[in-house]
Amino acid sequence: MPELPEVEVTRMGITPHVVGQTVTKIVIRNSRLRWPIPDAIKNIEGQVIRNVVRRAKYLLLETDIGYAIVHLGMSGSLRILPAGAVVEKHDHVDVVLASGEILRYNDPRRFGAWLWQQAGENHSVLDKMGPEPLSDDFNSDYLVAKATGKRKAIKLLIMDNHVVVGVGNIYANESLFAAGIDPQCPAGKVSSQKLQLLVSEIKAVLKKAIAQGGTTLKDFKNADGKPGYFAQELQVYGKGGQPCPRCGEVLIEIKLGQRATVFCANCQH
CATH class of the missing domain: 1.10.8.50 (Helicase, Ruva Protein; domain 3)
Incomplete structure (x- = not known):
């Protein structure tokens, strides 16, 4: 199961490819993850990804109107692939970027999650969390x-x-x-x-x-x-x-x- 370092490494790996890019399309092949992927996730289409932030083991793709919240679950991964990359069996979500690259989510066990958080709101999965272990607040x-x-x-x-x-x-x-x-x-x-x-x-x-x-x-x-x-x-x-x-x-x-x-x-x- 990916833990904090794996999620942070993923954040660092995808950030140069996605920040500043416009999302041209969201492709959902299987919405049945840990929780059903909400239709609102498609709000990110047409938006520029401003930042990728990690909170605990969640990754937040930040846009001006809200955040796509991604959890890798027990077997999930995010990969940067070229346009037209062959779709594998467990490739459930694609974020298609204006650059022509794809941010692809693969999850064989489907314990991960894709959620939506409107700007200015706080999603329940992020409530009541303690401090980040690498922050000064954890002392x-x-x-x-x-x-x-x-x-x-x-x-x-x-x-x-x-x-x-x-x-x-x-x-x-x-x-x-x-x-x-x-x-x-x-x-x-x-x-x-x-x-x-x-x-x-x-x-x-x-x-x-x-x-x-x-x-x-x-x-x-x-x-x-x-x-x-x-x-x-x-x-x-x-x-x-x-x-x-x-x-x-x-x-x-x-x-x-x-x-x-x-x-x-x-x-x-």
Whole structure:
């Protein structure tokens, strides 16, 4: 499933091709995604795309009259293709640009979404979200305040979009390992010093993943079709039963909040 770095890499990849371009046509081959694609999405026809913004794992194609909101779901991708590119089985949406290029959305599992937000309004899917993890609003004072008195496991806290957006399972595992924190520890029991370190490690891990093009596990490919390479840098995610890269002890894998959680009992406490 594409997480924040993959979505950010996609944003960076498509932006030079779409910003400043007029949308000449929207082609919808299959409107049955996670939610039905609203007819209003065609309002973007004839509009100039002013910017591409990421909010959490959503991409917003901004125009003067509103925004097309895109979520990649579990298997979605956005690619820039030349006019006349062969249509593949799961190519559900095309944004045809005046340049002759196409922004094409492919989604085999159809858990993604295309939504419409009128200018000046706020779509419900974007309501009540926490700060972006790479922003100044996500800092140690903020996380300490959110963790104080909480019995919720620290891993589940940092994966809660109401607390901070976009820290998905892969990056939560990696950040907690880097900070030496047991993912099962109640958030309120983690020291302020450890929480300060955790904020720094979340930012560092996400920045590194973005710089390396994201993490390719099963479905993700970035906007130019090349896979991300951060998977080669993973320290613990997907490595349960293998030696800890720090101390050599066997990495433990458990389910926490129904998600695979890998940690070193010796290094994370």
